[in-house]
Amino acid sequence: MAIQRVGVVGFGQMGSGIAQVCAQAGFDTLVREVDQSLVDKGFQRVDGSLARLVKSARVTEEDAKAARSRLRGTTSLAEFKDRDLVIEAIVEEIGPKKKLFAELDTVCPPATIFCSNTSSLTIVEMAAATRRPDRFAGMHFFNPPVIMKLVEIVKAITTSDETIATLREFVGKIGKTGVVCKDTTGFIVNRLMVPYLLGAIRMLELGVATKEDIDNAVKLGLGYPMGPFELIDYTGVDINYHVAGVFFDEFKEAYMAPPPLLRRMFLAGRLGTKTGKGFYEYDEQGKRKS
Numbered sequence: 001m002a003i004q005r006v007g008v009v010g011f012g013q014m015g016s017g018i019a020q021v022c023a024q025a026g027f028d029t030l031v032r033e034v035d036q037s038l039v040d041k042g043f044q045r046v047d048g049s050l051a052r053l054v055k056s057a058r059v060t061e062e063d064a065k066a067a068r069s070r071l072r073g074t075t076s077l078a079e080f081k082d083r084d085l086v087i088e089a090i091v092e093e094i095g096p097k098k099k100l101f102a103e104l105d106t107v108c109p110p111a112t113i114f115c116s117n118t119s120s121l122t123i124v125e126m127a128a129a130t131r132r133p134d135r136f137a138g139m140h141f142f143n144p145p146v147i148m149k150l151v152e153i154v155k156a157i158t159t160s161d162e163t164i165a166t167l168r169e170f171v172g173k174i175g176k177t178g179v180v181c182k183d184t185t186g187f188i189v190n191r192l193m194v195p196y197l198l199g200a201i202r203m204l205e206l207g208v209a210t211k212e213d214i215d216n217a218v219k220l221g222l223g224y225p226m227g228p229f230e231l232i233d234y235t236g237v238d239i240n241y242h243v244a245g246v247f248f249d250e251f252k253e254a255y256m257a258p259p260p261l262l263r264r265m266f267l268a269g270r271l272g273t274k275t276g277k278g279f280y281e282y283d284e285q286g287k288r289k290s
Contacts (some may be wrong), residue, residue: 001111001162003084003170004028009044009100010089011073014117017145017194018089020046021073024059025174030083031073039073046071049146058117078091081107085170087139089117095164097121098129105130113163115139119190120246123183135160137167138189141176143235151176156183185250187244194247194256197240201259202229211279229279232286233272235277 005025008019011033022029029277033039040178050064080086086104090096101114110112113135116126128135136275138154151171155164164180171178181187186194200218204211215227232240244258265278272278273286281289 001084001113003113003166005030005165006030006084007080007083007085007086008089009080009086009104010091011039011044014141014143015089016042016045017049017143018141019071020049020067021141021145021174021176023066024063025028027070027174029071030079032077032080033073033075035075036048037110039075043071043073044067047143050138052148055108063141075135077107079101079173080104081109083108083112085113085115087115087117088200092118092121092239094121094125098127101126101136102129105132113137113198117141120186120194120243122185123154125156127156133162135163137163137288139167139171140189142189149177150189151178152181152187153186154183155180159183162242164288183266185247190243193213194240194243197232198244198255198257198259198262201232201262204229205259205261210258231281233278234235235272236274237262237265237271 001082006022006027006029008015008029008031011019013032015031019029019031031042033042050068053059054064055063088097088100090100094171097116097118104114110132114132115137116123117140118138119140123136123138127133130136136205137156137159138152140154142148142150142154153164153167153171168178179188200214203209203214211229212220215229219226226234241258241262244256244262247256269275273282276282283289
């Protein structure tokens with residue numbers, strides 16, 4: 001199956017990046033949000049991102065305009081009836097995702113492939129809400145999708161080899177490197193990263209070192225571009241809290257449980273750059289205050 005028309009459900013930080021990547025690669029791309037104001041905000045993100053790429057000479061102004069022309073928004077799932085591939089990028093909760101895919105299943109033709117951009121949830125549970133479990137897989141992009149080159153292609157026990165082959169080809173066409181993994185919580189990257197991030201929080205709780213020194217040690221000693229607390233703030237304290245809960249529910253290992261400090265920060269609304277305060281404080285542009 002050759003993918004020509006792509007649909008992206010969810011036009012937030014991840015969805016807008018995924019949609020932009022698809023449009024830049026030449027695909028007719030349709031994005032959906034629940035109301036027009038969120039559609040408009042998504043296009044503001046895309047327009048800003050394309051402008052930065054032009055300014056840095058990574059793309060030409062003509063290519064940016066062409067990509068933008070291939071991207072359109074809607075508030076209606078009914079318009080997804082002609083899509084060859086639909087990528088979901090909504091809230092990281094299993095209930096809303098299952099509800100969405102059940103509705104899409106009544107709209108899209110049987111040949112349409114469904115993918116979830118989930119970073120931790122079980123793919124087969126979402127696939128079971130549809131009548132196409134063989135054409136259902138995970139397609140996990142990394143933040144920001146426009147920059148990050150990796151995509152995890154997640155094969156559930158119901159996913160056909162043909163679907164995986166089609167997704168491998170598609171991921172290559174959008175300029176990314178695809179790695180295939182089984183449908184296990186956290187897949188590859190987060191299975192390694194989440195325990196590391198939770199371990200850093202526990203070190204802080206125990207008073208082993210300050211958050212600044214832990215971040216600097218990781219950046220200068222391990223060569224990581226961001227320290228663990230910088231990364232948690234960037235990706236969202238709420239996201240990390242929910243993902244840790246999913247990990248603990250799956251594996252029942254104490255080191256995967258959300259640390260008390262993470263839970264309290266979530267309850268306090270200190271969610272990171274998105275709220276201006278997490279482990280660090282940020283200005284209105286999301287830049288860390290000294």
